[in-house]
Amino acid sequence: MNYKNHVTRLSQYKSVLQRLVKSGIEKTYAESISKHIGIPATQIRKDFSLFGIRGNKRGGYNVLELLEELKINLGLNRDLPFILIGYGNLGKALARYHGFHEGCVRIIAAFDPKVGVLSSIPPIPVYPPASISAFLKDNPVKHAVLAVPDDVAQSMFDELYAEGIRGFINFSTIALNVPEDAYVNNVDLELELETVIYYTKESNNKTK
Amino acid sequence: MNYKNHVTRLSQYKSVLQRLVKSGIEKTYAESISKHIGIPATQIRKDFSLFGIRGNKRGGYNVLELLEELKINLGLNRDLPFILIGYGNLGKALARYHGFHEGCVRIIAAFDPKVGVLSSIPPIPVYPPASISAFLKDNPVKHAVLAVPDDVAQSMFDELYAEGIRGFINFSTIALNVPEDAYVNNVDLELELETVIYYTKESNNKTK
DNA sequence: AGATTGTCGTGATTATTGTCACATAATTAT
DNA sequence: ATAATTATGTGACAATAATCACGACAATCT
Known part of the structure; x- marks a missing residue:
């Protein structure tokens, strides 16, 4: 995947997720991430889909798991x-x-x-x-x-x-x-x- | 015109032109601007066309005039x-x-x-x-x-x-x-x- | 258990952006 | 003067990206 905008958005998601972790929030939804950064929820889900990140039908996303997935996709899971x-x-x-x-x-x-x-x-x-x-x-x-x-x-x-x-x-x-x-x-x-x-x-x- | 990439490119062109002015170069071509920043010459001409910037058939662009046009389009012609x-x-x-x-x-x-x-x-x-x-x-x-x-x-x-x-x-x-x-x-x-x-x-x- | 609700996942559609091909005009050469 | 050359300018086309519509599925309710 070679598209700059996707990577930028992934990084934005990561940033939001890090803030959620800090606030002790454990679960989140495409819709609430959308509220934070103004990117449509459907775009967020599409991005996740594209990078193979899966959530829970109805249950949204586990914040820690999602953050980890994002880091892996961004290559940030190493030093x-x-x-x-x-x-x-x-x-x-x-x-x-x-x-x-x-x-x-x-x-x-x-x-x-x-x-x-x-x-x-x-x-x-x-x-x-x-x-x-x-x-x-x-x-x-x-x-x-x-x-x-x-x-x-x-x-x-x-x-x-x-x-x-x-x-x-x-x-x-x-x-x-x-x-x-x-x-x-x-x-x-x-x-x-x-x-x-x-x-x-x-x-x-x-x-x- | 509302497209972020166009504006970014216009600003890049401006930057190149400023350097040309400093080197005392008076005339330039879409093709040579392309060499400087790696944007295809046809893209450059298309951008100019979109913003109503005209060059000289065969003669390329007058550096000072082009720079001025770019500044006007970017809103940089004022303080x-x-x-x-x-x-x-x-x-x-x-x-x-x-x-x-x-x-x-x-x-x-x-x-x-x-x-x-x-x-x-x-x-x-x-x-x-x-x-x-x-x-x-x-x-x-x-x-x-x-x-x-x-x-x-x-x-x-x-x-x-x-x-x-x-x-x-x-x-x-x-x-x-x-x-x-x-x-x-x-x-x-x-x-x-x-x-x-x-x-x-x-x-x-x-x-x- | 069955109906209902909420959220995800994604193919289809639309919009945007970039590329290409070629018509056009100016300059130079013969 | 005419032909050849070299750029520009732009409409047609292709590629990319974003949005939409809807199906799937898990959780909750009655």
Whole structure:
């Protein structure tokens, strides 16, 4: 299954389910998940169906079981360390980002010319870029967060790819040249703000 | 026109065009834009057609003119101030985010219980949340960046909405309850990382 | 036990989005 | 001047995604 929207929704479901678990709720329904995130209940059931997730006829879904299924489908049922490349403002913010501590994603080390220890919880060490190769020899990490300036993004990417990293999230604004067997998720924050502007232009005040 | 993907692509085109302008390039073609961002040339032309952007038969597009057209369509041809709510790690990173200084988006003030002046370029003042209302009386801002903890996101949203803000970008992980006439772009950073994980699962090593 | 209700699961249908093929126009070459 | 070339622009088509309608089934009620 290759469709980005499905994966995004699955991840949203997971997020809701985690909140339900925290509130001690044990059972839920497509209809109530729908209330939380505004996705039609029928779409939710269709997604579950597509990914082979089954509920109980009439009884809804067991929250813990459903969460586990979602994690399996998302590939989050294992330990998933990331390394963070670039410890500027954005890198720092990501390392400290609260959301991650509650989820499944873990940043285990950062690399930046300016070394030190990040005071996040748990603390994340910052190593010089030259030590990336050695670090990856000892730590078989497969995912990296690229939060470096545009002008070094491609060369950092190439180096990480050569070291075996295959999954990337790229915060630089340039489009990377990416081999077939790697996956890059580009997150362009300015673009996200611009989307907001578009949808609030007077001329677009129709429905959405 | 209401289709999110189109707007996202338009914004990508704009980004490429800005880079071309900086390099002093004056003329471009659907085919060469395609090379930069990996979107098929025919898709690019179709998008332009949809938004009424015309090129020159055989002659391609004049870079400056095209950029201007894109900005008009995106609503970026005017001054577009944002206020930033929440000056934690993420808020700080956004305020200092390099990309914004080159683009059209401008954060003119931040609000956080911890006041001060952000040392970005240009410097951004940080005011207490209680002064939001007064600030908006003097500064007719219509867009806000919500970078506050989950538990206050909805109440902050409600307050800003009451003050007339209609365009939001929301970095909290909860789904906000949003009136019909407001637009919220939710950016969930953990979800973005999880997408990377999904696409690099061994079982999904097909094409993409 | 049998009827009733509530919720899931999914094939059929509709809507949206992307791709293709080709007509059209401008430029260059002969 | 005419032909050849190279882009654009767009209607027709194909692929993808979302919604709907309804059947199945478990739980509850009488």
